[in-house]
Amino acid sequence: MASDLSKLLQKQKNQILEIWMNKQLADISLREDLLSNEDLREQSTELLDAVVKYIGKNNTDGNADEFDPVFEILSGISLSRAKQGFSPRETGIYIFSLKEALQEVIQKEYSNNTTLLYESFITINKLVDSFGIVTFETYIKGREEVILRQTDEITEISTPVIRVWDGILALPIIGTLDSSRTQIVMENLLQEIVVTGSSIAILDISGVPTVDSLVAQHLIKTVSATRLMGAECIISGIRPEIAQTVVHLGIDLSNIITKASLASALHYAFSMLQLEVKKKSIKANRV
Numbered sequence: 001m002a003s004d005l006s007k008l009l010q011k012q013k014n015q016i017l018e019i020w021m022n023k024q025l026a027d028i029s030l031r032e033d034l035l036s037n038e039d040l041r042e043q044s045t046e047l048l049d050a051v052v053k054y055i056g057k058n059n060t061d062g063n064a065d066e067f068d069p070v071f072e073i074l075s076g077i078s079l080s081r082a083k084q085g086f087s088p089r090e091t092g093i094y095i096f097s098l099k100e101a102l103q104e105v106i107q108k109e110y111s112n113n114t115t116l117l118y119e120s121f122i123t124i125n126k127l128v129d130s131f132g133i134v135t136f137e138t139y140i141k142g143r144e145e146v147i148l149r150q151t152d153e154i155t156e157i158s159t160p161v162i163r164v165w166d167g168i169l170a171l172p173i174i175g176t177l178d179s180s181r182t183q184i185v186m187e188n189l190l191q192e193i194v195v196t197g198s199s200i201a202i203l204d205i206s207g208v209p210t211v212d213s214l215v216a217q218h219l220i221k222t223v224s225a226t227r228l229m230g231a232e233c234i235i236s237g238i239r240p241e242i243a244q245t246v247v248h249l250g251i252d253l254s255n256i257i258t259k260a261s262l263a264s265a266l267h268y269a270f271s272m273l274q275l276e277v278k279k280k281s282i283k284a285n286r287v
Helices: 002-011 013-026 037-055 065-084 088-109 114-158 179-196 213-228 240-249 262-272
Strands: 162-165 168-174 200-207 232-236 257-259
Touching: 002 013, 002 037, 002 088, 002 114, 013 037, 013 088, 037 065, 037 088, 037 114, 065 088, 065 114, 088 114, 162 262, 168 179, 168 262, 179 200, 179 213, 200 213, 200 262, 213 232, 213 240, 232 262, 257 262
Parallel strands: 168 200, 200 232, 232 257
Antiparallel strands: 162 168
16 A cells, blocks of 8 residues: 555655645745745755655655654754744644645545545555644744744843943843843843943843842842942932832842932942033133
8 A cells, every 4th residue: 555655646746746835825824925935835845755755665654764854854944934933823734734735636546445545544644743743843942942042132132231431330120130130130240340340330220110029139149249349339220119119028228329310320420439520611602
């Protein structure tokens, strides 16, 4: 039976490809913005050639080692689609529409032989289902890689260390602080203190939605690490609701300089460095 199925698929390969392409192009979820029809045909041709080739070795077990080249092609397609932004449904339609195309050709060929038709359907179902498992496993792995990369990028963007003046650094914190993010904040801040030789660091928490005991402990650790580097740390952005929360929680910030706004913290930093900023008076031009 495997030999007969192999010969059939080899003979009808071009027809299978056309049926498969038509099914994909007819689907309303087709993403031409992410993948051109030409690239889709090239992908489909490569995969179909590999499937037909290894079925041609009389192997119809999709878990066999002989299908590793097919799995490699599937994995490459799934990873690329995950990174391009295809949804799981769109990726699933790609592989399972191949099953429909294969079944359509088989049914037409074996319509008068119910036994061979049944056995061929069972074989194709088992084969393509194993392909589907590989496809989804690889897709999930690809999406996880994308999410981790985006998380790292967002973390970098949301924890910038800004040199606002000679000797003064500012780090505006946006979002919730947790242990891992606190570590990144400390590393970035301490590294910049070393590079710039700054003596004052301002942590602005006006972008932090809430301050609980855990967030406060993270801030205290950051302040302590900054002081160990020989720099003074000022916390700014203390809103009234945050001040009330800190008091209710009994958190002691008495040994830390706190200011209501970044402007107030910068003004205080100037006074610590004995600097004074004055508005320059402009004399009226004489006629």
